[in-house]
Amino acid sequence: MTAERPAPASTTPSTSPPAPVAATGSIYDLGYQRYDGRRLGRPFAIRALYIHSLKGTFGIGRGGRAKIVPFGLLALAVVPAIVAIGFQALLGRAGAAGRQIEAPIRFDTYYPYVQTLVMLFVAAQAPELLGRDQRYHVLSLYFSRALRRSDYAIAKAAALVSAILLVVLVPQAIIFVGLTLAGRDVVDALGENLRSSPAILVEGTLVAVLLGAIGLAIAAHTPRRAYASATIIGAFIVPPIVAAIIGQAARGDLGRYVVLLSPGDVLEGLNAWVFARLPTNQTVARADLPGPLLLAVAIVATALLFGAVLRRYWRIAA
Amino acid sequence: MIWTIARAAERGLLGRRRTILMVAVAAIPVLIAAIVRASAETSDAVPLTAGLLDGLVVRTVLPLVALVLGTAVLGSDLEDGTAVYVLVKPIERWRIVVATYLVAALPTAGLMGLVTLAAGLVVGGGRGAEGVAVAFAAGVAVGSLVYVAVFLALSVVTGRALIVGLGYVLLWEGLLGGLLEGTAVLSIRQYVLAIAKALAGRDGDAITVTFTFGGAVAIALSALLLVGAMALGTRRLARFEVRGD
């Protein structure tokens, strides 16, 4: 059986199916191969960037050190939920007949705690997500591909918002499962918890979108990591203090509306409105602003911030 | 010659966003003084003014502004190689240190002095606390001159001047200053307070100072520290090495 004539290295690759290996000898062309397979264009590119960025936000694929902060914060968000559920479950069994004791952790009261963790998460990870490509001029490798500048900004924004949603909703899911299973009558508990799940999702999205937008807008404009993180933390911490001071001192409407300046307070107000209960934070309580106003302010602010991010990436020199 | 170096360094230091940031930070005490004035109707303005100026300016804004400007004027240029074009000139190193010092120290002293006076008058003006405001302004001005000198020298000695400077302010002057009286001897904050107390005359007892040697000694020590910092800066600049192959 004659050996299949090997294609010389420099010309076209051997396209005929390779002969069975057995008795023959063949040399295959290791030269540069053309690619005439499928090209999936922009939508696939955006999805690939979104997934890569989401993994990058949690330090996956970036070496050990990059995972500490994101997973650390996620753990801090989840552990109390698990502990509370465990405590709740023990209490339930040894507790008084039948009546379910007021759970120490409930969906709406868990938010203020998670919200601070999310703020730290955004302050640490938003610069990771955006600053890196600017500082090392990697943008020119992205923009010279089948991708519009706005696609890049959208994919990165979606990645951060999704990451925050994870940090917010994973603990809530644990509480949901825990409360449902801990209760004596599973079906009844499930029904009750399901009724409040839309509120959970709405509140989670609001937190993710508003805090994410603030983090993105700042990170997009400050390539240096340290300055970006410091500024984001400042943007979350300083306004509430100013709002509190002015709230006490000034009389009249100024005191009430100054609360709109602080993202944390707006979210607290929305949280109370969505879960139909009184806000725990007394500045917000005293301001007593109607839910729809808070929602409108949140949406407008998010739109403006995302707009600023898009504009930045439209004009940045790659 | 010093004027030539100063003019070049000045455009480098104060040209950028850093100036706006510094002015904004310096304006915060005046803002808060206005708010306090609007809401508090206390009778005795002197302790209120003294407390506010001490807490808001001497302990926080003054060292911060001095730290940023002091370490940036020469330190950051040494770090990114911009300073090389001045170093490779036949100029004595002390002239470079003095020129860059003046560029950072004078604006800091001016800005902080004004801000202290303004905040003091806003809170204590018309209520008999004008004297305290003036005394604090003078103290803060002297403090600025010393802080900038120390931080500048620090920025020549180490690349991490910002962090080391922050450590000095928070730990030595802040934490230890509260616990161990002895640290006052080497605490610029105490010098400022001592000078203010001496100048405030009758109202001086509203100012709490752990530095027990009085205003004159504080000024003397300030001068000593300033000159020492200049000398250290010069010596280290003369031995500055550019790294890297």
Added chain:
Amino acid sequence: MTTAPIETATPIIELRNVSRWYGNVVAVNDISFSLGPGVTGLLGPNGAGKSTLLHMMSGLLRPSAGAVRLLGRAAWGDPSIYRSIGLVPEREAVPAHLSGLEFAVLSARLQRLPNPAAAAARAIETVDLVDAQDRAIGTYSKGMRQRAKIAAALVHEPSVLLLDEPFNGMDPRQRLHMIELLRTMAAEGRTILFSSHILEEVERLAQNVLVIHAGRLAASGDFREIRRLMTDRLHMFTVRSSDDRALGAALVGNVAVFGVELADGLMTVRSSDFAAFTRAVPRIARDLGVTLFELRPTDESLESVFGYLVGR
């Protein structure tokens, strides 16, 4: 393989057993040489120690051992040497807010020149930056920024010039202009040392080269002389003649010829004795009546010498 040190009347730049280390990392290892007027090329792979050497010669880095002397004075710790040295170090970032002219005037003032403005104008003229002199350096292209730095280094007419990859980022016309400039300055008796990776430019500009490899001085002097000293490296020639095969056959008989190769119309000859071979070829060709069209040494260039020295 010994290298003859460059003997110059009064050594302008003199290094004796100079070393520099950072902890256990030895960047420059016991290097000695001395340079006089003229252009010298400083060559070496990335990381060989060129910049460290240049920094030590510019008084920006203290030698860990040995002595670096410029114009008879120690380079380190004596700012007065900068009166007669022009420097374009690699790590020198230029203040972006100054214009090209302002930067030159500033350098002139810092050099305490009697008429800074005139000196600066002259320097800007020399580096052909007149039309951009009023624009801020921050807006300059890489090549223009480099010329602004050179102008500032020339403003006080220094007798010694130390340049770290001076033509980086310049376009072809600017490079030609700069090569001419350095050549004329050398002719005026200045001592110029410049590092570069573009060997074809070094070959045209520098009479002498210093080749640094892994912190040590691999070779110094005229690169043709250095090639001659490489007796262990065969000399390669390509030959085109009216009858290559006949000429090749005759050449093989000659003792100086090591090997002959005939491939697609081009004959390559390797010889162990440069002088003997270059005399033999025309003679043998004439005796055979073969017309010589082309005889080209292919490994005499600076690039080949450099390659052999750094063991590529």
Added chain:
Amino acid sequence: MLAAGLAGHPLIALDGLTKCYRDVRALDGLTLEIEPGVIGLVGANGAGKTTLLKILLGLLTPTSGRARVMGFDATRQGTELRQFVGYMPEHDALPPDLSATDLVTHLAQISGLPSDAARERTAEVLRHVGLYEERYRQIGGYSTGMRQRVKLAQALVHDPRLLLLDEPTNGLDPAGRDEMLDLVRRTGTEFGIAVVVASHLLGEIERVCDYLVAIDAGRLLSAAPLHTYTERTGVLLAEVEDDEGGAALAGALSRLGLRVVADGRRVLVEVADSQPYDAVRDAVVDLGLPLVRLEQQRRTLEDLFRDRPDGVTAEPPPGALR
């Protein structure tokens, strides 16, 4: 040699292309057509070679005029065009904490390659650019040479029809430059990809390219196949070992009636029709001189920039005895 996609369209067609920044006219009414091959792009006086590359990539909109690449309008169809174009930027553009494999695989997907094809092609292309086991280490620890190879690999991974390289040997030492130039040459010839190399170094262009586009202050200085610039000048160069030898040889040859110029140890003899080869050979032997070099002098790209600093010519002027 190139895939069918290019049939019927010139590789690059510029029509009155102009681009002005605040006070600088980077490109000024550039009109030319370029066929596939390895094209050298050289600029003088801030001639905007990076600006032209960015316009060809659709990253920069021209002030006026049009640029069509492989039939695509670079400005309006930028996104589709960029699927078939690879770009290697001049500055360092690599994140330090990713490995070459991860980075190039990711960028391949961003160019529209499905994940498995991206993974396979990345392994292939990293081999072609000469990155072997280092490809799994983080890029932060790479040498300048390795970083340049990664930049080339990311431009090749999605199998572009056209490769735009902005100063590919920037920052490399002589060994690195040699290897990168071989790589670029192989890419243009063996891989069957059209390559545009923007560079300031004429020696590199002469070694790698077969076509040249020269721009001077935004205007087209010259555009022609490379061999037209490096034609023989009809002058024979004979080099001996020292100046005296040179002078003696020049004397001997001029006595034979040849037009000769002595330049140290080099002697320039006009060839024209007199075929002086044998005369030179015999003179060298008679004088007992070593013949170090004998070759027809060629023009170099430099003459293009040195000869006509201001004038604009389509064809380079024929050489003359200088």
